Amino acid sequence: MIVIDEVRIFKEIEDRTPASVSLNGPDGILPQVQETAIRISKKFGIPAYVLADTTWGTCDLNSNGSKTLGAEIQFNIGHTINTESFEKDLFLIDAFDDVEFDSVAKKCTILLKGKTISLVTDSQHLHQVDKVEKILTESEIKVKIGKGKGQLNDGQVFGCEFYPASDLKKEVDAYVFLGQSNFHAAGIALSTNLPTYVLDPYFNEVREVTEFAQKLKKKATLAIYKATEAKSFGVIVGLKEGQLSKVFALKIKKELEKEGKDVQLFALTDITNERLKNLKGIDAFIQVACPRISTDNQFDKPVLSTPQANALLKILRNESIDEYLEIPHWL
Numbered sequence: 001m002i003v004i005d006e007v008r009i010f011k012e013i014e015d016r017t018p019a020s021v022s023l024n025g026p027d028g029i030l031p032q033v034q035e036t037a038i039r040i041s042k043k044f045g046i047p048a049y050v051l052a053d054t055t056w057g058t059c060d061l062n063s064n065g066s067k068t069l070g071a072e073i074q075f076n077i078g079h080t081i082n083t084e085s086f087e088k089d090l091f092l093i094d095a096f097d098d099v100e101f102d103s104v105a106k107k108c109t110i111l112l113k114g115k116t117i118s119l120v121t122d123s124q125h126l127h128q129v130d131k132v133e134k135i136l137t138e139s140e141i142k143v144k145i146g147k148g149k150g151q152l153n154d155g156q157v158f159g160c161e162f163y164p165a166s167d168l169k170k171e172v173d174a175y176v177f178l179g180q181s182n183f184h185a186a187g188i189a190l191s192t193n194l195p196t197y198v199l200d201p202y203f204n205e206v207r208e209v210t211e212f213a214q215k216l217k218k219k220a221t222l223a224i225y226k227a228t229e230a231k232s233f234g235v236i237v238g239l240k241e242g243q244l245s246k247v248f249a250l251k252i253k254k255e256l257e258k259e260g261k262d263v264q265l266f267a268l269t270d271i272t273n274e275r276l277k278n279l280k281g282i283d284a285f286i287q288v289a290c291p292r293i294s295t296d297n298q299f300d301k302p303v304l305s306t307p308q309a310n311a312l313l314k315i316l317r318n319e320s321i322d323e324y325l326e327i328p329h330w331l
């Protein structure tokens with residue numbers, strides 16, 4: 001069950017007495033966010049808006065939505081990073097999953113006995129890392145926890161940022177991800193090229209995602225090669241606050257034009273196949289927002305992320321694209 005740090009939310013409201021607040025969180029915890037909003041309204045008698053658009057990470061807080069509503073405080077819940085407040089009047093609130101990993105951790109000891117592994121996880125399960133480390137260590141598995149960097153805590157990864165995993169690439173045999181997210185685990189497998197397992201406490205299941213990750217890579221690589229045949233490109237700037245990357249968009253435009261390509265600039269908040277279908281005369285797209293939009297979704301035309309776009313330029317210049325995803329940060 002997801003437990004939101006309501007004590008902190010209530011304290012901020014008591015201290016700052018806002019006329020209204022907004023709350024948002026990842027889709028998976030929206031029901032709990034709704035309950036917290038109801039409790040705020042009852043306790044303080046103020047409007048508490050649930051911003052129900054997606055918030056995929058601290059790159060996508062939807063603080064513009066909160067400002068438009070005139071909410072005096074925004075609580076973004078469930079994206080624990082190594083800082084508590086971000087913009088003025090925006091607080092990052094912890095939400096932990098209290099599910100236990102004991103049973104599933106014991107299951108994986110048979111599989112990984114004698115190996116050196118690195119434990120990694122997402123925001124909601126960070127508090128379980130030490131406990132699982134102890135269980136694995138007692139079963140003759142050597143455990144390493146990678147150091148945090150930037151916004152990442154020790155052992156934490158985002159969908160596009162893998163420093164704690166990448167830093168240990170030469171020292172471990174495999175990665176073990178705590179949680180249910182094949183999305184995060186596949187990212188680790190792709191950025192390290194090492195076997196990666198998910199310890200899923202809900203299904204009490206240990207599953208390897210290495211093959212799934214390879215399928216994502218094949219799809220991503222195919223899109224790059226298809227894009228080499230394109231004459232006209234659309235370069236898309238993402239309009240989500242933390243995903244705005246105009247500098248790279250203009251750089252890639254310039255580089256593609258040097259290779260004789262026609263390039264048009266676009267900007268979108270949500271980059272979907274449906275929105276792109278409205279745009280005419282474009283053979284392939286490059287989007288410089290969230291790289292996982294390109295690697296994890298289906299599009300009719302090639303839609304390349306930043307590392308794929310870099311690989312495309314290399315192919316156009318007859319350079320090798322080996323290991324183009326094996327980097328600690330895909331932006």
Ligand code: SF4
Pocket residue numbers: 056057058059060158159160161243289290291292
């Ligand atoms: S994977 Fe996408 S949503 Fe997640 S942190 Fe990276 S850019 Fe943001």
